[in-house]
């Protein structure tokens with residue numbers, strides 16, 4: 001039977017590339033976006049490939065997550081890619097002395113709390129799936145061990161806290177045989193990564209899908225980069 005992957009933040013960047021690669025691997029793809037009417041890369045791809053199901057969700061809104069769950073009904077989800085993310089303000093509003101309180105809360109809502117609320121909302125769909133895998137787009141910026149340059153309080157703390165969420169999920173979801181992984185996609189050429197980033201979305205996503213394929217109960221809860229290297233917490 002055809003397997004199903006659900007990808008959040010699928011309208012651009014890394015999320016859109018996950019849509020393309022899982023579609024070409026033969027998966028039924030459910031792609032979420034905040035604005036399904038926008039003329040963007042997802043619109044072009046889903047018009048050319050009408051089997052791609054597009055659902056409108058702002059992941060930081062619990063009511064919209066409940067709406068997603070009721071739309072999915074008892075549809076099994078084999079793989080969930082929790083990709084949607086927000087950097088927050090670049091520059092002064094994220095640096096010592098000027099950190100913006102409201103932006104910090106917004107970033108935490110999107111990067112840390114929403115991924116957990118998403119799993120809570122579609123837990124039964126994941127249990128019904130055969131692969132039972134969840135991949136979270138985290139970041140090496142959330143690693144304590146890797147932080148030698150300081151700053152970026154908002155983004156760093158949101159991804160470090162996401163890693164704590166993922167670790168707890170790896171313990172709590174063991175009984176359901178759901179395996180989870182925290183992924184660092186590399187520094188990737190997207191709106192977030194910018195034009196000076198080191199790798200393109202194809203390279204990043206190709207590497208991450210390999211890691212997801214190998215995800216099992218023994219490596220559940222690990223923090224792994226797109227090139228397969230483990231990242232210290």
Ligand SMILES: NC(=O)c1ccc[n+]([C@@H]2O[C@H](COP(=O)([O-])OP(=O)(O)OC[C@H]3O[C@@H](n4cnc5c(N)ncnc54)[C@H](OP(=O)(O)O)[C@@H]3O)[C@@H](O)[C@H]2O)c1
Pocket residue numbers: 008009010011012013014015033034035057058059060083084085086087110137138139140184185186187188189190191192193194197
């Ligand atoms: N690019 C990098 O170098 C890099 C490095 C490390 C980690 N990451 C992580 O990789 C993931 C994807 O990054 P990217 O580079 O592809 O970023 P991007 O180009 O900025 O895309 C971010 C995606 O997240 C969506 N999003 C943001 N807030 C949302 C919300 N409240 N509800 C639903 N969707 C929301 C955006 O939707 P809209 O278009 O509606 O805003 C967009 O689809 C993120 O979690 C990011 O933190 C990226």
